[in-house]
Amino acid sequence: MTERIGVFGGTFDPIHVGHLVTAVNVRHVLDLDRVLLVVANDPWQKADLPVTPAADRLAMVEAAVGDVAGLEVSDVEIDHGGVSYTADTLATLRRRQPGAELFLLLGSDAAAGLATWERVEEVRDLATLVVVTRPGCDDAAPPPGWDHHSVEVPRLEVSSTDLRARFADGRPLDWLVTDAVVHVIRQRGLYAVDQMASPRRATS
Ligand code: ATP
Numbered sequence: 001m002t003e004r005i006g007v008f009g010g011t012f013d014p015i016h017v018g019h020l021v022t023a024v025n026v027r028h029v030l031d032l033d034r035v036l037l038v039v040a041n042d043p044w045q046k047a048d049l050p051v052t053p054a055a056d057r058l059a060m061v062e063a064a065v066g067d068v069a070g071l072e073v074s075d076v077e078i079d080h081g082g083v084s085y086t087a088d089t090l091a092t093l094r095r096r097q098p099g100a101e102l103f104l105l106l107g108s109d110a111a112a113g114l115a116t117w118e119r120v121e122e123v124r125d126l127a128t129l130v131v132v133t134r135p136g137c138d139d140a141a142p143p144p145g146w147d148h149h150s151v152e153v154p155r156l157e158v159s160s161t162d163l164r165a166r167f168a169d170g171r172p173l174d175w176l177v178t179d180a181v182v183h184v185i186r187q188r189g190l191y192a193v194d195q196m197a198s199p200r201r202a203t204s
Contacts, residue, residue, distance in 0.1 A: 006035035007093065007127065008105040009077070009086060011043045013052045014185065015064045016163055016177050018156040020071075022132055025153040026105055027070050030130065035105070036074040036093075037061050040084040044118070054078045056188050063180035087119035090126035102127040103149075108134075111142040167191035 008023050015037070023035045039058045043051065051057075058075055065071045076092050077084040090102055104127040106114075111131045114120055129148040131141070134155035142148050158176050166173055168191055173182060185191060 003034075003097065003100040004030070004032045004103065005093070005097065005100050006030070006032045006103045006105055006130070007038055007074075007090065008035055009038040009040060009084070009089065011040050011046060011051060011160065012037065012057050012061050013160050014057070014060045014163055014167075014177060014181055014190070016158045016160060016181075017175065018158045020064060020068070020178075021156055022105065022153050023071055024068065026103075026130055026132060026151050029151045030103060030149060032070070032103060034070045034072050036072050036076075037065060038074040038077055038089055041077045041081060042083045044083050044085065052190060056184075056190055059188065060181050060184050060190075063184045064178050066178075066180055085118045087117075087122040087126070090123060094126055103130050104128070105130045105132055106142075107132050111146075111148070114146070115143045164191050 006023070006026055008019070008026075010019060012019065019037070023037060026032065027035045039054060039061050041054050055078075058073065058078060061073045065073050077089055080088060080092065086104065090104070093100075093102060104123065106129065108131050111129065114123075117123060124146060129142055129146055131148050131150045133150050133152050135152060136155070163173070163176060165171075166176070167185065
């Protein structure tokens with residue numbers, strides 16, 4: 001049987017429940033064997049923004065995934081080094097697993113902007129696109145010529161940007177990130193968290 005592998009890339013700065021809910025729901029709907037959460041080394045989309053070191057973001061994703069069935073962390077882009085382009089990532093994954101079918105998970109906003117991506121025709125050849133939509137949102141289609149699946153996942157209005165602000169000023173994090181992620185953040189002193197009050201259930 002051909003292995004079906006989902007590829008879900010992100011900066012994950014930090015990883016949150018929106019990411020996890022997306023990964024497990026797409027895996028379920030498309031009957032994927034596993035979904036790789038691919039941690040960007042140097043995301044070109046965020047070139048002008050400060051980004052937490054890749055090793056710290058990787059540790060948070062490892063903590064979040066834990067032993068969740070069918071989810072795996074991938075450091076392929078960190079290993080590759082430099083700027084993270086999806087075309088390179090998919091090519092590496094294909095080399096490692098020539099027999100597998102790759103499914104690239106993208107939010108509908110990202111799918112609509114695919115035409116601007118580096119070597120986008122290679123992306124199209126290497127993977128089947130999965131556009132992740134949210135209930136009540138218009139399904140922004142990918143550019144013409146792209147076969148794709150659409151998968152609707154519950155809408156969770158959480159973003160890493162908002163979480164970083166919450167960490168910095170001590171607002172509650174409960175249920176927005178997992179306890180294991182909070183633990184890594186505290187342990188590594190990320191997001192100026194050393195000044196914040198103890199979260200509800202975090203282990204220290
Ligand atoms: P930031 O706020 O720093 O831009 P982010 O929360 O969007 O970060 P990323 O790591 O940039 O997180 O996102 C990785 C992928 O996860 C992207 O495809 C993005 O569309 C998707 N994503 C982000 N937030 C959510 C959410 N709440 N629900 C579902 N998918 C999400």
